[in-house]
Structure formats: structure tokens, C-alpha cells
Amino acid sequence: MSEPFVVAGGDAAGLSAASKCKREDPDREVIVYEKGDWISYAHCGMPYYVKGEVDSIGDLLSLSPAEVRDRGIDLHRNHEVLSVDPDSQTVRVTTGEDTFEQSYGDLLVATGARALTAPIEGTELDDVFTMHHMHSAAALRAFLTPPEEADDSIFDAGYVDLDEVSPYFEREPPETVAIVGGGYVGVEMAEAFRGWDLETHLYQRSGQPAPPFGAAVGEAITDTLREAGVELHLDTVVESLEGTEGVEQVLAEDGTLDVDCVLVGIGIRPNTELVADTGVEFGESGAIAIDDYGRTAVDNVYAAGDCAEKVHTVTGDPDWVPLGLTANRAGRAIGQTVGGEPEPIGEIAGTAVIKAFELECGRTGIIDHDRARKAGFDPVSETITAGSRSGYYPGNEATTVTLTADRKSGRLLGGTINGEDRAAVRINSLAGALHEGTTVGEFERYDLAYAPPFSPVWDPLLVAAKVLNGTVEQ
């Protein structure tokens, strides 16, 4: 009888691994320790819950603790794994009151990431929120809800701390909110706040929102946010948040703004402290370095999800792109490897999509030229705008595509897309091409779909490929 498969972290990666291992090897003991109350919840859905488009917080839960246990998994919430001893193959676990040791045959570190607040001062003030934990989302939703509409059913998950969030119902909702950071969270939360008719300011250090999406998408998001009434403060560093108990002011390079509420979304960092002194290695990103099967440098210790790196299919080098599918897929593969036939965790293409009000944006691969050059490529890009449907068909929307390729080999390196009509999912055909190492000339000849309601004869991606193919030397 082998020692248990122990998982630290009960979210996407951890529970995918635990479930898959148990399916492959039902006799194996599988133990999951989650330091908080919440398991298997949809981070990416929180902005839509805060906006009120998703009614109740319970809707964001994929699995209940009972469902996890029904799978034969020994789940312990409010159990934090404190340390790992690779020599004895044990972990130390605390419940807050008690601490104990648990031996493992295999260990998965799936400790996720945490929201950054530093170096901004004053983020400990009341009414300053991040969008990384469910209780924060619950509190903010309650704060935005007018007192006369207060309704506990929005907390129906069963483990919202009502003492903490209910008082927000009794307060008048904020009128002016500042968002610090214009990444995914900032852009999505701008939509959420405008949905409640708040005066909404968004501060972004650099000159565009959503920098990983490149300049063309950044411009489109900028225009969209402004049209939707969001006050953009671009190229503007926020120095501190000021107030006595609750936040009252944002001090930024461009002046002082009176606010009732602040949302900080300036990035996340991998939670790696658990394995800091164990011999586990870390990549340049600071996340845990792993091999093709999710194995760390320490025997029988795996890592997956937002705390771990993964190989980028374009560069062949490790990268850190903490996203949901990556976590689920790596967890599932590790569960397979631990419970049965080894399965590689796969590579990432850096595919991501974001909604900014009605604008759909997608990106995949390497689009930054400096980064492409560092990886040994000679990047060249073209940006085009084409229709999403036949020009005569109702609902045709301008769709902008940027494609980047290596000048000499013609190999596609990455690209972006934005538009209001089915733009986001179109990025998928490019993501696949990156996995295949396709050249822009080959991509141009892909037999993509055409029918007037869905696409012009030449899909916008093909139009971009035609133009870029005239630029590469291939």
C-alpha cells in the first residue's frame, strides 16, 4: 500500500489532481488540505458576481465539499500545510489550534497566488478591496448593493462570514471608486462598477490597459472604457491611499481624488513559501520550476497552478502565466501521473481573453518584440482591421488583428484580436497554430469557416496572415 497522495491547496489544480488520481487509482488515499473555507471556486467569475450579473456567490463554486468527498477524496478545509520535509516525506499541517504531521507518497503543491498590494501605501484601510478571495468579493457586492435591496441570498455558499460582510449592507453604497491597476481585474471591475452607475476612475502605471494584449488591443480597450464613462488615468502612478478608518483619497501623480472605495488589482505573486527551503527550485518568474510532468526538483513533489511555471510552446522556455485552464490541465495530468500512466502537463501558448464592456479581446503567444528577440527570433508584426461578417450582413463589426512572426523562418509567434462580434474565441485557431509551430504561410492556407452571418470570405485572421506573409522573407 503506497503512502497517500497529499495535495496542498483545494482549488483548480489541487482538486483536478485529486479527482483524477482517485479515478485512476481508487485504492490510493488522496488527502487535500485547504487553508481557507473556500474550495474549487471561479476566480474569474468574481467581477461578474460583484457586478450583479451572477446572482449568488454559490454560483461560482464548481464543487461542494460534499461532492469532493463523494469522489473519495479526504478533504480538510481550514487546514494549512506549514512545511514540507522531503527527507521523511512528511508535511506539517495546522488547523490553527492543532498541528500534526502527515506522511506522503506524492505531494502536490497547489498553493496558488495572492493579490499584490505593495508598494502602494494605505491598502490596509477599510473599503480597499482586492479581487482575489471570495469574502472580499462578497463584501464588495454587499457594499455596492443599496440598503433597501439587501438580500442574504447573494451569500448562499454557506461559508460566507456574515458577521464580516453583512454590515456593508447597512452602509450607503459608494459613489466614487478608484481602481488601481488596468490589467484583467481592473478592466473587468470597471465594467462591474459602471454597472452600478458609480463614478469610476482607473489608474494605470503604463500607457495602456491590459499590457499583455499589446498596443492595438490597448487602444481599443482605452476607447471602450472612455465611451463607457470610465475616467482613465494612464501613465499615472498611484502613490498612496489616504484616510482615517476608511479610504478617503487617492494620491496619484496627477493629483488627489476623493473616493469612497478603492479596488487594487496590480498583479499577483505565486505562493511558494511552503517549499522555500526544501530543495525545490524556482524559475526567473519566482514561481516553482517543474518538468514536463509537473515534477519539482525534489523527489515525489509536484507543483501546479498559479504557484508553478509551465513551458511556453513558442519559446520552449519556462514561463509563468497563471490562468484557469493551465491550472486545471496541469492538475489533471499530475493526478493521472500519480495515479496511473504518466501524462505530460502540456505547454502553454499564453492564450488569454478579456471582455471590456462589449469589446472582446484575445491574445496568444509572444507579441512583445523585445521578448521575441530575447527568445532568438527576429519579430515582425502587421495589424489589420476587417469585418467579422460579410459586409452586407447585419451585425458586421470591425475586427482588428495583429499577427507577429519570425522574419526569416516565417514561424508564427503570436497575435491579438479585438472586436465586438465573436472576436475572442477566434484567437483559438491561432493558439493551435502556435502549438504546431506553423508558419504564417501555412496559416494563411488554413481552411477556416465562411458564411455571411459568421465571417467574411477571408476571416480577419487570414487577412492578417495574407498581409504579414508579404512581409516575412520565407
Added chain:
Amino acid sequence: MSEPFVVAGGDAAGLSAASKCKREDPDREVIVYEKGDWISYAHCGMPYYVKGEVDSIGDLLSLSPAEVRDRGIDLHRNHEVLSVDPDSQTVRVTTGEDTFEQSYGDLLVATGARALTAPIEGTELDDVFTMHHMHSAAALRAFLTPPEEADDSIFDAGYVDLDEVSPYFEREPPETVAIVGGGYVGVEMAEAFRGWDLETHLYQRSGQPAPPFGAAVGEAITDTLREAGVELHLDTVVESLEGTEGVEQVLAEDGTLDVDCVLVGIGIRPNTELVADTGVEFGESGAIAIDDYGRTAVDNVYAAGDCAEKVHTVTGDPDWVPLGLTANRAGRAIGQTVGGEPEPIGEIAGTAVIKAFELECGRTGIIDHDRARKAGFDPVSETITAGSRSGYYPGNEATTVTLTADRKSGRLLGGTINGEDRAAVRINSLAGALHEGTTVGEFERYDLAYAPPFSPVWDPLLVAAKVLNGTVEQ
């Protein structure tokens, strides 16, 4: 000075070739003969024009004759190429009144296809339409328009024969219409007729509409058509149309139906008569056989578009899939080859999409098991239904995917998709995978897009790949 590049046919393939050749080699004389009035028009848009979603017939024209001439192309409408003499490299051309010879250096046969009406008797009756020519679309639109709404602006293309179509304005619109044939045209025209509130009957010989889309899509279209009030007559052969001047009855296996109008959409055949006795070879499909550059078996004679075959990327064998992108792409490549550096015309994956009311359907590759076996594969398929978005996000719609792979190698052979939320364009990532010869295991690891408004964590295509990957032996 080389002899002219002569093109027979002024639609997608012909004008793409002419335009590209002229761009590559501006000094080359490029002559296009089109036997009718209409050039460069959107076949696929006709049902939406008849429905009234596209206001005027001129909206369906991509290029005017003047624009074609501005490109330096010597365009002649109402000029039919009657015959080709490969020995002297000349074609005989008639205007109806005069006939003359024209020598060519290179010849492109881009004569398209024509709508079938045989073996159904009575299709020559009045008020029986096909959906393959613009004047037929114009007449039908006029017929459907109530007399009090008659408006010549729907004929704004400048070369509608008003004497032929205007009388339809004066007639009471039909009340009951029969569609014979449940392919693309039949399904799209059902939507058009229901848009005018007609009692609409659709007859289909086989047990499902849109057979090339397979059983799962066929079921979904069947349900959609019925919910939209279309009376379906499946597995029902239409024997004849009856009437004195205008059509009055449909005689079918399941009985007799009184009708005011009939639309016949039972398929098309390639127009190949022009090169029947020239030494040009034909494929099993009856369309013109060509090589990787669009060259026929006769020197300096090319063929492209609906009259020609193209190699299927999955089987490696010639196939006949007459669609718009195929015609445009092959024409463009031949124009490049004739005017400059040779460029292959590329392969097809058989990608197609169709809209049935709000249902979006897509298909690509080889999905029919008999056909897959003939091509040397051992096919296995799985069908799944998953969400189009995160389950909690508004607008999530059930999306059904069928994937087919070779059991031994795991190579993907084809697939289909249907659903009401962005289903159609999702087929593109699978189409790309077919061009790459990807296995289902590799496809399962594609880093596709995830965000709650656009996709669940596992895109429906990935869900299908996970299931199918458990079935193949790879």
C-alpha cells in the same frame, strides 16, 4: 510580350486570379469573359437578401465592373467562352451576336457550377425558383414583398432585368411555400421564408437536414426548424411539381401539398462543358482535376472555384467542396503563379458553417465513417455537450461537439459543432488541427481561450477531445 492571361468566368475565382495577376505583373494583359451580367457577387448572401435582412441586391456585389477595370483588367460581360483549342492556345468567345477568337498565354477556367433541378419534374413551371443566380433571388424577393411595399431600390445593382422581376411586385405574395432539398440552401431559405411568415414545408430525401454535418448537427437543425414552425418532410422524395402555368402542387411520397411557390435546392454540378474535349481530366466528382498549383492536364490551362477539385488535407486525395473561400484562395494563388512566383493553391479541410435561425453549426474534415474507412482510417467518434460559457455566466448555451479520430494513430479526422452562442467560429481551431495532422491527444493540450463570458475552463472542443482521447488506442 507574353500572350494574355484569359479568364473564363467573372466571379470569385476568376476575378481573384485576374486581380492578383495584374498586381504581380502590371504589364500582363488580363482579359475576363463573363457570360452573364453579374460579376463578383455573394452567392452565400442571397438567402439573406430574399429574407429582407440585406436591403438591396447591390449590397451583395463585391466589385463593380468599373472597379474591375480600374484594376487594369479587361472585363467583358455577356461574353461566353464557347470552346478552347489547346493546340493553338485560343478560345472562341461569343457575345450572342458575334463570335471571335482570342489567343491566350495562360487560361483559367472559372466557370463555376449550376443548380440542379433534375430528376424532379415540373421545375420549369412559373414560381419555381433556385437560389443560384441573382435574377432568381431578385424575382423571389419581389414575389415575397407585399404590393404595397414594392420598392425598386431593392434592385439597385443596375443590371437587374426589371421587365422580368417587376411584375412580381404586383402579385399577392405566396402563402405556402415548399422547399425541395434540405442542404445549405434549403435550411437558409427556410429561415428566409419564415421571416416573411409563410407556411413553409421542407422536403428532404434523407433522414436529416444538412447531411454533410452529421447526425448530431442534423438533429439540432431538425429541432430548430420545427420550433421555428417549418414543416419538415424527412425521408421524403419529391416526385414532381404540378401546375398549369405556375406551380400549384408538390407531389411527394407522403402525399400532395398545395403551394404557391417552390424553391429547389437539391445540389449543384460543376460547369465543365467548356473543357470537355480538350484533354483536361476530371476527377471522380466530375469536377476538373488539377495539381497543387491549379494546373489541369492541359498545358497553360488552369481551373479554380466551383468547377474544380482540390486536395483534402485529411485524405490527401482530390475532393470537390464548392465553397467561397476555396474559390477565392485558389484564384488568388493561380493569379500569383501566372503573374509571378508560383504559389500552391493549398488544401481544403472541408470546413463549412451554416446558420439555422439562431442555431450555429460548423463542420470540418471527414466525419462519415464509411468515407474515413475508404481513406484507410479506422474511425471512432465521440459526441459531448458542454457549455459555451462558464455555467454561472448569463448567455451560457449548450454546445454539442462531435470529434472523429483514427483509432490507432489518434489522428484527428474531423468534427462538428452546434449551439446558439458563438459555436460556428469555434470550428476553426479544429480545421487548423486537421491541416497539421494533429492527434486528439495533442489537440487536447491546445491552450485555448478561457474567460467566463466566452468559454468554460475547458472549451467544448477540449471536452470532446478529452473524451475521445480515452477511446483511441494511442
